[in-house]
Amino acid sequence: MEMLKAIAIGLPLTVLVTILALMIGTVVALPIVAGLRSRNRLIWLMSRGLVDLLRGIPPVVWLFMLYYGISIGAVRLSALQAGVLGLGVVAAAYLAEIFRGAISAVPKGQWEASSALGFHRATVWTRIVGPQTARAAIPAYTTFAIGLLKDSSIASTIGVSEIVFMSSQYARQSGSGILVFFVAAGIYILLSVPLGLLSRHLDVKMRKAVAR
Amino acid sequence: MNNLVDVAIEYGPTLLGGLKVSLTLTILSLALGLPIGLLFSFGVTAKNKAFRYISVFFVEVGRGAPALVLLQLMYYGLPNANLTLSSMASACLALTWTTAAYSAELIRGGMQSVPSGEIEGSHALGMSYRDCLRFVVIPQGLRIALPSLMGFAVLLFQATSLAYSVAVPELMSQAYSIGSSTFQYLPVFIVAGLLYAAISIPATWLSVGAERLLSRHL
Numbered sequence: 550m551e552m553l554k555a556i557a558i559g560l561p562l563t564v565l566v567t568i569l570a571l572m573i574g575t576v577v578a579l580p581i582v583a584g585l586r587s588r589n590r591l592i593w594l595m596s597r598g599l600v601d602l603l604r605g606i607p608p609v610v611w612l613f614m615l616y617y618g619i620s621i622g623a624v625r626l627s628a629l630q631a632g633v634l635g636l637g638v639v640a641a642a643y644l645a646e647i648f649r650g651a652i653s654a655v656p657k658g659q660w661e662a663s664s665a666l667g668f669h670r671a672t673v674w675t676r677i678v679g680p681q682t683a684r685a686a687i688p689a690y691t692t693f694a695i696g697l698l699k700d701s702s703i704a705s706t707i708g709v710s711e712i713v714f715m716s717s718q719y720a721r722q723s724g725s726g727i728l729v730f731f732v733a734a735g736i737y738i739l740l741s742v743p744l745g746l747l748s749r750h751l752d753v754k755m756r757k758a759v760a761r
Numbered sequence: 762m763n764n765l766v767d768v769a770i771e772y773g774p775t776l777l778g779g780l781k782v783s784l785t786l787t788i789l790s791l792a793l794g795l796p797i798g799l800l801f802s803f804g805v806t807a808k809n810k811a812f813r814y815i816s817v818f819f820v821e822v823g824r825g826a827p828a829l830v831l832l833q834l835m836y837y838g839l840p841n842a843n844l845t846l847s848s849m850a851s852a853c854l855a856l857t858w859t860t861a862a863y864s865a866e867l868i869r870g871g872m873q874s875v876p877s878g879e880i881e882g883s884h885a886l887g888m889s890y891r892d893c894l895r896f897v898v899i900p901q902g903l904r905i906a907l908p909s910l911m912g913f914a915v916l917l918f919q920a921t922s923l924a925y926s927v928a929v930p931e932l933m934s935q936a937y938s939i940g941s942s943t944f945q946y947l948p949v950f951i952v953a954g955l956l957y958a959a960i961s962i963p964a965t966w967l968s969v970g971a972e973r974l975l976s977r978h979l
Protein backbone atom coordinates (compact mmCIF):
# COMPACT_ATOMS: atom_id res chain seq x y z
CA MET A 550 0.00 0.00 0.00
CA GLU A 551 2.84 2.29 0.93
CA MET A 552 4.46 1.32 -2.34
CA LEU A 553 1.35 2.19 -4.33
CA LYS A 554 1.25 5.61 -2.66
CA ALA A 555 4.91 6.23 -3.46
CA ILE A 556 4.38 5.40 -7.12
CA ALA A 557 1.04 7.20 -7.43
CA ILE A 558 2.74 10.50 -6.55
CA GLY A 559 4.21 10.33 -10.05
CA LEU A 560 0.83 9.80 -11.72
CA PRO A 561 -0.15 13.50 -12.16
CA LEU A 562 3.15 14.30 -13.89
CA THR A 563 2.83 11.31 -16.24
CA VAL A 564 -0.64 12.51 -17.24
CA LEU A 565 0.49 16.15 -17.47
CA VAL A 566 3.50 15.37 -19.66
CA THR A 567 1.36 13.18 -21.94
CA ILE A 568 -1.43 15.75 -22.35
CA LEU A 569 0.87 18.74 -22.85
CA ALA A 570 3.06 16.87 -25.35
CA LEU A 571 -0.04 15.73 -27.23
CA MET A 572 -1.35 19.31 -27.37
CA ILE A 573 1.98 20.71 -28.60
CA GLY A 574 2.24 17.84 -31.07
CA THR A 575 -1.24 18.38 -32.47
CA VAL A 576 -0.75 22.13 -32.94
CA VAL A 577 2.76 21.89 -34.42
CA ALA A 578 1.67 19.04 -36.70
CA LEU A 579 -0.75 21.30 -38.61
CA PRO A 580 1.83 23.54 -40.35
CA ILE A 581 3.96 20.45 -41.00
CA VAL A 582 1.02 18.75 -42.74
CA ALA A 583 0.53 21.88 -44.83
CA GLY A 584 4.22 21.66 -45.76
CA LEU A 585 3.95 17.95 -46.62
CA ARG A 586 1.01 18.74 -48.92
CA SER A 587 2.68 21.76 -50.49
CA ARG A 588 3.26 21.83 -54.25
CA ASN A 589 6.36 23.96 -53.72
CA ARG A 590 9.23 21.44 -53.94
CA LEU A 591 11.45 23.35 -51.51
CA ILE A 592 8.79 23.62 -48.78
CA TRP A 593 7.89 19.96 -49.31
CA LEU A 594 11.52 18.87 -49.06
CA MET A 595 12.05 20.88 -45.89
CA SER A 596 8.95 19.46 -44.19
CA ARG A 597 9.79 15.92 -45.33
CA GLY A 598 13.34 16.31 -43.98
CA LEU A 599 12.05 17.72 -40.70
CA VAL A 600 9.63 14.82 -40.19
CA ASP A 601 12.28 12.22 -41.07
CA LEU A 602 14.82 13.82 -38.74
CA LEU A 603 12.37 14.14 -35.84
CA ARG A 604 11.31 10.52 -36.24
CA GLY A 605 14.79 9.19 -37.02
CA ILE A 606 16.41 10.36 -33.79
CA PRO A 607 15.28 8.67 -30.56
CA PRO A 608 13.24 10.86 -28.18
CA VAL A 609 15.86 10.52 -25.42
CA VAL A 610 18.39 12.29 -27.62
CA TRP A 611 15.98 15.19 -28.21
CA LEU A 612 15.27 15.46 -24.49
CA PHE A 613 18.97 15.47 -23.62
CA MET A 614 19.71 18.08 -26.29
CA LEU A 615 16.99 20.35 -24.91
CA TYR A 616 17.81 19.74 -21.26
CA TYR A 617 21.62 19.69 -21.20
CA GLY A 618 22.43 21.37 -24.49
CA ILE A 619 20.27 24.47 -24.75
CA SER A 620 21.00 27.47 -22.59
CA ILE A 621 20.03 31.05 -23.33
CA GLY A 622 22.49 33.03 -21.24
CA ALA A 623 22.31 31.42 -17.82
CA VAL A 624 18.73 30.27 -18.32
CA ARG A 625 18.17 26.59 -18.92
CA LEU A 626 14.94 24.73 -19.56
CA SER A 627 13.55 22.94 -16.52
CA ALA A 628 13.29 19.14 -16.75
CA LEU A 629 9.53 19.35 -17.19
CA GLN A 630 9.78 22.03 -19.91
CA ALA A 631 12.45 20.10 -21.79
CA GLY A 632 10.49 16.86 -21.46
CA VAL A 633 7.21 18.31 -22.67
CA LEU A 634 8.83 20.27 -25.49
CA GLY A 635 10.97 17.35 -26.70
CA LEU A 636 8.17 14.78 -26.63
CA GLY A 637 5.79 17.34 -28.16
CA VAL A 638 8.02 18.08 -31.12
CA VAL A 639 8.65 14.38 -31.82
CA ALA A 640 4.89 13.79 -31.49
CA ALA A 641 4.28 16.56 -34.06
CA ALA A 642 6.24 14.60 -36.68
CA TYR A 643 4.33 11.36 -36.07
CA LEU A 644 0.98 13.17 -35.92
CA ALA A 645 1.76 15.06 -39.13
CA GLU A 646 2.14 11.70 -40.90
CA ILE A 647 -1.12 10.46 -39.36
CA PHE A 648 -3.01 13.60 -40.45
CA ARG A 649 -1.49 13.48 -43.93
CA GLY A 650 -2.66 9.90 -44.33
CA ALA A 651 -6.12 10.78 -43.04
CA ILE A 652 -6.48 13.71 -45.45
CA SER A 653 -5.50 11.55 -48.41
CA ALA A 654 -8.07 8.97 -47.27
CA VAL A 655 -10.86 11.47 -48.01
CA PRO A 656 -12.24 10.49 -51.44
CA LYS A 657 -11.27 12.79 -54.28
CA GLY A 658 -14.93 13.19 -55.25
CA GLN A 659 -15.54 15.16 -52.05
CA TRP A 660 -13.05 17.81 -53.21
CA GLU A 661 -14.45 17.84 -56.72
CA ALA A 662 -18.04 18.08 -55.51
CA SER A 663 -17.15 20.96 -53.17
CA SER A 664 -15.51 22.93 -55.93
CA ALA A 665 -18.39 22.11 -58.29
CA LEU A 666 -20.76 23.56 -55.70
CA GLY A 667 -18.55 26.63 -55.43
CA PHE A 668 -17.69 26.28 -51.74
CA HIS A 669 -15.05 28.57 -50.31
CA ARG A 670 -11.72 26.88 -49.38
CA ALA A 671 -12.28 27.59 -45.71
CA THR A 672 -15.75 26.03 -45.87
CA VAL A 673 -14.36 22.96 -47.59
CA TRP A 674 -11.88 22.44 -44.74
CA THR A 675 -14.25 23.17 -41.87
CA ARG A 676 -17.44 21.53 -43.17
CA ILE A 677 -16.43 18.83 -45.65
CA VAL A 678 -12.86 17.56 -45.62
CA GLY A 679 -12.08 18.44 -42.00
CA PRO A 680 -14.73 16.27 -40.31
CA GLN A 681 -13.98 13.32 -42.59
CA THR A 682 -10.27 13.70 -41.90
CA ALA A 683 -10.91 13.74 -38.17
CA ARG A 684 -12.93 10.55 -38.43
CA ALA A 685 -10.22 8.82 -40.41
CA ALA A 686 -7.49 10.00 -38.05
CA ILE A 687 -9.09 9.07 -34.73
CA PRO A 688 -8.02 5.39 -34.48
CA ALA A 689 -4.38 6.17 -35.33
CA TYR A 690 -4.46 9.29 -33.15
CA THR A 691 -5.56 7.44 -30.03
CA THR A 692 -3.14 4.59 -30.69
CA PHE A 693 -0.44 7.23 -30.85
CA ALA A 694 -1.70 8.85 -27.65
CA ILE A 695 -1.40 5.52 -25.84
CA GLY A 696 2.15 5.18 -27.19
CA LEU A 697 2.90 8.71 -26.01
CA LEU A 698 1.63 7.84 -22.52
CA LYS A 699 4.31 5.14 -22.40
CA ASP A 700 6.92 7.39 -24.00
CA SER A 701 6.30 10.01 -21.31
CA SER A 702 8.32 7.67 -19.08
CA ILE A 703 11.39 8.80 -21.05
CA ALA A 704 11.09 12.15 -19.25
CA SER A 705 12.25 10.32 -16.10
CA THR A 706 15.75 10.14 -17.62
CA ILE A 707 16.13 13.92 -17.26
CA GLY A 708 14.62 13.90 -13.79
CA VAL A 709 10.90 14.57 -14.25
CA SER A 710 9.43 12.82 -11.20
CA GLU A 711 6.73 10.83 -12.98
CA ILE A 712 5.75 7.19 -12.43
CA VAL A 713 8.96 5.51 -13.58
CA PHE A 714 11.13 8.03 -11.73
CA MET A 715 9.18 7.49 -8.51
CA SER A 716 9.22 3.70 -8.89
CA SER A 717 12.95 3.44 -9.41
CA GLN A 718 13.50 5.76 -6.47
CA TYR A 719 11.24 3.60 -4.30
CA ALA A 720 12.87 0.41 -5.59
CA ARG A 721 16.27 1.71 -4.62
CA GLN A 722 15.34 2.63 -1.05
CA SER A 723 13.03 -0.28 -0.28
CA GLY A 724 14.80 -3.09 -2.12
CA SER A 725 11.64 -4.70 -3.50
CA GLY A 726 12.40 -4.05 -7.15
CA ILE A 727 10.40 -6.71 -8.94
CA LEU A 728 7.07 -5.84 -7.38
CA VAL A 729 7.54 -2.08 -7.75
CA PHE A 730 8.16 -2.28 -11.47
CA PHE A 731 5.31 -4.73 -12.02
CA VAL A 732 2.99 -2.31 -10.22
CA ALA A 733 4.30 0.53 -12.41
CA ALA A 734 3.69 -1.61 -15.51
CA GLY A 735 0.18 -2.34 -14.24
CA ILE A 736 -0.55 1.38 -13.81
CA TYR A 737 0.46 2.09 -17.41
CA ILE A 738 -1.72 -0.75 -18.67
CA LEU A 739 -4.67 0.48 -16.58
CA LEU A 740 -4.19 4.04 -17.86
CA SER A 741 -4.27 2.93 -21.48
CA VAL A 742 -7.54 0.99 -21.09
CA PRO A 743 -9.80 4.08 -20.76
CA LEU A 744 -7.97 5.73 -23.67
CA GLY A 745 -8.71 2.68 -25.82
CA LEU A 746 -12.37 2.73 -24.76
CA LEU A 747 -12.61 6.46 -25.50
CA SER A 748 -11.16 5.81 -28.93
CA ARG A 749 -13.76 3.19 -29.72
CA HIS A 750 -16.57 5.41 -28.40
CA LEU A 751 -15.41 8.36 -30.51
CA ASP A 752 -15.06 6.14 -33.54
CA VAL A 753 -18.61 4.84 -33.21
CA LYS A 754 -19.94 8.38 -32.68
CA MET A 755 -18.07 9.75 -35.68
CA ARG A 756 -19.22 6.87 -37.84
CA LYS A 757 -22.81 7.87 -37.07
CA ALA A 758 -22.19 11.59 -37.58
CA VAL A 759 -20.08 11.40 -40.74
CA ALA A 760 -21.50 9.11 -43.37
CA ARG A 761 -18.97 7.48 -45.62
CA MET B 762 29.48 24.52 -36.64
CA ASN B 763 33.27 24.24 -36.35
CA ASN B 764 32.71 22.99 -32.87
CA LEU B 765 30.47 20.27 -34.22
CA VAL B 766 33.10 19.07 -36.68
CA ASP B 767 35.80 19.10 -34.01
CA VAL B 768 33.64 17.05 -31.67
CA ALA B 769 32.74 14.64 -34.47
CA ILE B 770 36.43 14.09 -35.32
CA GLU B 771 37.68 13.86 -31.76
CA TYR B 772 34.95 11.65 -30.27
CA GLY B 773 33.80 9.93 -33.46
CA PRO B 774 35.53 6.61 -32.71
CA THR B 775 34.06 6.43 -29.17
CA LEU B 776 30.60 7.23 -30.47
CA LEU B 777 30.92 4.69 -33.29
CA GLY B 778 31.93 2.10 -30.68
CA GLY B 779 28.71 2.96 -28.85
CA LEU B 780 26.72 2.65 -32.06
CA LYS B 781 28.15 -0.85 -32.51
CA VAL B 782 26.84 -1.81 -29.06
CA SER B 783 23.43 -0.34 -29.94
CA LEU B 784 23.30 -2.37 -33.15
CA THR B 785 24.43 -5.53 -31.38
CA LEU B 786 21.70 -5.07 -28.80
CA THR B 787 19.11 -4.53 -31.57
CA ILE B 788 20.17 -7.63 -33.50
CA LEU B 789 20.34 -9.85 -30.40
CA SER B 790 16.87 -8.74 -29.26
CA LEU B 791 15.42 -9.33 -32.72
CA ALA B 792 17.10 -12.74 -33.06
CA LEU B 793 15.73 -13.87 -29.69
CA GLY B 794 12.44 -11.97 -29.73
CA LEU B 795 11.07 -12.81 -33.18
CA PRO B 796 10.92 -16.62 -32.71
CA ILE B 797 9.30 -16.11 -29.29
CA GLY B 798 6.90 -13.64 -30.92
CA LEU B 799 5.94 -16.27 -33.50
CA LEU B 800 5.27 -18.71 -30.65
CA PHE B 801 3.16 -16.15 -28.76
CA SER B 802 1.22 -15.29 -31.91
CA PHE B 803 -0.17 -18.82 -31.74
CA GLY B 804 -0.31 -18.75 -27.94
CA VAL B 805 -2.78 -15.89 -27.61
CA THR B 806 -5.41 -17.87 -29.49
CA ALA B 807 -4.35 -21.35 -28.34
CA LYS B 808 -6.84 -23.83 -26.88
CA ASN B 809 -4.38 -24.91 -24.17
CA LYS B 810 -5.24 -22.62 -21.26
CA ALA B 811 -1.79 -22.51 -19.59
CA PHE B 812 -0.10 -21.69 -22.90
CA ARG B 813 -2.72 -19.06 -23.69
CA TYR B 814 -2.56 -17.32 -20.30
CA ILE B 815 1.24 -17.21 -20.34
CA SER B 816 1.26 -15.81 -23.86
CA VAL B 817 -1.41 -13.22 -23.12
CA PHE B 818 0.46 -12.13 -19.97
CA PHE B 819 3.76 -11.65 -21.77
CA VAL B 820 2.19 -9.97 -24.79
CA GLU B 821 -0.03 -7.58 -22.82
CA VAL B 822 2.65 -6.56 -20.30
CA GLY B 823 5.31 -6.31 -23.01
CA ARG B 824 3.11 -3.99 -25.09
CA GLY B 825 1.40 -2.17 -22.25
CA ALA B 826 4.43 -1.27 -20.16
CA PRO B 827 7.04 1.26 -21.34
CA ALA B 828 10.35 -0.30 -22.39
CA LEU B 829 12.00 1.75 -19.67
CA VAL B 830 9.99 -0.09 -16.99
CA LEU B 831 10.97 -3.48 -18.41
CA LEU B 832 14.64 -2.44 -18.56
CA GLN B 833 14.64 -1.33 -14.94
CA LEU B 834 12.69 -4.40 -13.90
CA MET B 835 15.36 -6.65 -15.36
CA TYR B 836 18.30 -4.65 -14.05
CA TYR B 837 17.17 -3.36 -10.65
CA GLY B 838 14.33 -5.81 -9.99
CA LEU B 839 15.73 -9.26 -10.76
CA PRO B 840 18.53 -9.06 -8.15
CA ASN B 841 15.72 -9.29 -5.57
CA ALA B 842 15.00 -12.74 -6.90
CA ASN B 843 18.68 -13.60 -6.47
CA LEU B 844 19.26 -13.29 -10.17
CA THR B 845 21.83 -10.65 -11.00
CA LEU B 846 22.45 -10.11 -14.70
CA SER B 847 25.04 -7.92 -16.37
CA SER B 848 23.65 -4.67 -17.77
CA MET B 849 23.92 -5.95 -21.35
CA ALA B 850 22.14 -9.22 -20.51
CA SER B 851 19.33 -7.50 -18.65
CA ALA B 852 18.85 -4.92 -21.42
CA CYS B 853 18.81 -7.73 -23.96
CA LEU B 854 16.22 -9.65 -21.93
CA ALA B 855 13.97 -6.59 -21.56
CA LEU B 856 14.12 -5.66 -25.25
CA THR B 857 13.58 -9.31 -26.23
CA TRP B 858 10.37 -9.20 -24.20
CA THR B 859 9.26 -6.01 -25.98
CA THR B 860 10.14 -7.51 -29.37
CA ALA B 861 8.31 -10.75 -28.67
CA ALA B 862 5.19 -8.92 -27.48
CA TYR B 863 4.95 -6.49 -30.40
CA SER B 864 5.95 -8.99 -33.07
CA ALA B 865 3.42 -11.50 -31.74
CA GLU B 866 0.62 -9.05 -32.53
CA LEU B 867 2.11 -8.04 -35.89
CA ILE B 868 2.59 -11.68 -36.94
CA ARG B 869 -0.91 -12.61 -35.75
CA GLY B 870 -2.27 -9.77 -37.87
CA GLY B 871 -0.33 -11.11 -40.85
CA MET B 872 -1.59 -14.67 -40.36
CA GLN B 873 -5.18 -13.49 -40.07
CA SER B 874 -4.98 -11.74 -43.40
CA VAL B 875 -4.01 -14.95 -45.18
CA PRO B 876 -7.16 -15.58 -47.28
CA SER B 877 -9.35 -18.30 -45.75
CA GLY B 878 -9.58 -19.95 -49.18
CA GLU B 879 -5.91 -20.87 -48.84
CA ILE B 880 -6.62 -22.77 -45.62
CA GLU B 881 -9.77 -24.39 -47.05
CA GLY B 882 -7.76 -25.36 -50.10
CA SER B 883 -5.11 -27.07 -48.03
CA HIS B 884 -7.83 -28.95 -46.10
CA ALA B 885 -9.38 -30.05 -49.37
CA LEU B 886 -5.99 -31.33 -50.49
CA GLY B 887 -5.80 -33.39 -47.30
CA MET B 888 -2.89 -31.54 -45.75
CA SER B 889 -2.38 -32.04 -42.04
CA TYR B 890 -2.84 -29.03 -39.72
CA ARG B 891 0.92 -28.84 -39.18
CA ASP B 892 1.73 -28.89 -42.88
CA CYS B 893 -0.97 -26.30 -43.52
CA LEU B 894 0.67 -23.99 -40.99
CA ARG B 895 4.18 -24.69 -42.14
CA PHE B 896 3.73 -24.48 -45.90
CA VAL B 897 0.68 -22.27 -46.30
CA VAL B 898 -0.17 -19.98 -43.38
CA ILE B 899 3.22 -19.10 -41.85
CA PRO B 900 5.10 -18.26 -45.08
CA GLN B 901 2.30 -16.03 -46.36
CA GLY B 902 1.52 -14.52 -42.97
CA LEU B 903 5.16 -13.60 -42.35
CA ARG B 904 5.38 -12.04 -45.80
CA ILE B 905 2.35 -9.87 -45.05
CA ALA B 906 3.78 -8.93 -41.63
CA LEU B 907 7.29 -8.22 -42.93
CA PRO B 908 6.98 -4.45 -43.62
CA SER B 909 5.49 -3.76 -40.19
CA LEU B 910 8.10 -5.97 -38.55
CA MET B 911 10.79 -3.93 -40.31
CA GLY B 912 9.14 -0.75 -39.07
CA PHE B 913 9.18 -2.19 -35.57
CA ALA B 914 12.88 -3.05 -35.90
CA VAL B 915 13.61 0.64 -36.50
CA LEU B 916 11.65 1.58 -33.38
CA LEU B 917 13.54 -1.10 -31.43
CA PHE B 918 16.85 0.31 -32.60
CA GLN B 919 15.73 3.69 -31.26
CA ALA B 920 14.56 2.09 -28.03
CA THR B 921 18.07 0.74 -27.38
CA SER B 922 18.93 4.34 -26.50
CA LEU B 923 16.94 3.76 -23.30
CA ALA B 924 19.40 1.02 -22.29
CA TYR B 925 21.69 3.84 -21.23
CA SER B 926 19.59 4.01 -18.05
CA VAL B 927 20.81 0.53 -17.05
CA ALA B 928 24.46 1.35 -17.81
CA VAL B 929 24.85 -0.42 -21.15
CA PRO B 930 27.77 1.34 -22.90
CA GLU B 931 25.76 2.09 -26.06
CA LEU B 932 25.69 5.25 -28.16
CA MET B 933 23.59 7.35 -25.80
CA SER B 934 25.63 6.57 -22.70
CA GLN B 935 28.89 7.23 -24.56
CA ALA B 936 27.51 10.57 -25.69
CA TYR B 937 26.37 11.41 -22.18
CA SER B 938 29.70 10.56 -20.59
CA ILE B 939 31.61 12.60 -23.20
CA GLY B 940 29.16 15.44 -22.62
CA SER B 941 29.51 15.42 -18.87
CA SER B 942 33.30 15.35 -18.98
CA THR B 943 33.73 18.08 -21.62
CA PHE B 944 30.51 20.10 -21.10
CA GLN B 945 30.14 20.03 -24.91
CA TYR B 946 26.65 18.60 -24.47
CA LEU B 947 24.92 20.07 -27.51
CA PRO B 948 27.50 19.15 -30.21
CA VAL B 949 27.96 15.65 -28.81
CA PHE B 950 24.23 14.96 -28.69
CA ILE B 951 23.80 16.36 -32.20
CA VAL B 952 26.50 14.02 -33.52
CA ALA B 953 24.94 11.09 -31.64
CA GLY B 954 21.50 12.03 -32.98
CA LEU B 955 22.82 12.15 -36.54
CA LEU B 956 24.36 8.69 -36.09
CA TYR B 957 20.97 7.34 -34.97
CA ALA B 958 19.29 9.09 -37.90
CA ALA B 959 21.90 7.72 -40.33
CA ILE B 960 20.74 4.21 -39.47
CA SER B 961 17.03 4.64 -38.83
CA ILE B 962 16.07 6.92 -41.74
CA PRO B 963 17.44 4.61 -44.50
CA ALA B 964 15.99 1.64 -42.60
CA THR B 965 12.57 3.31 -42.68
CA TRP B 966 12.89 3.83 -46.44
CA LEU B 967 13.73 0.14 -46.72
CA SER B 968 10.56 -0.86 -44.86
CA VAL B 969 8.44 1.48 -47.03
CA GLY B 970 10.10 -0.05 -50.11
CA ALA B 971 9.35 -3.55 -48.85
CA GLU B 972 5.72 -2.60 -48.36
CA ARG B 973 5.47 -1.29 -51.93
CA LEU B 974 7.20 -4.36 -53.31
CA LEU B 975 5.00 -6.81 -51.44
CA SER B 976 1.72 -5.04 -52.12
CA ARG B 977 2.48 -4.76 -55.84
CA HIS B 978 -0.01 -7.46 -56.80
CA LEU B 979 -2.77 -6.46 -54.40
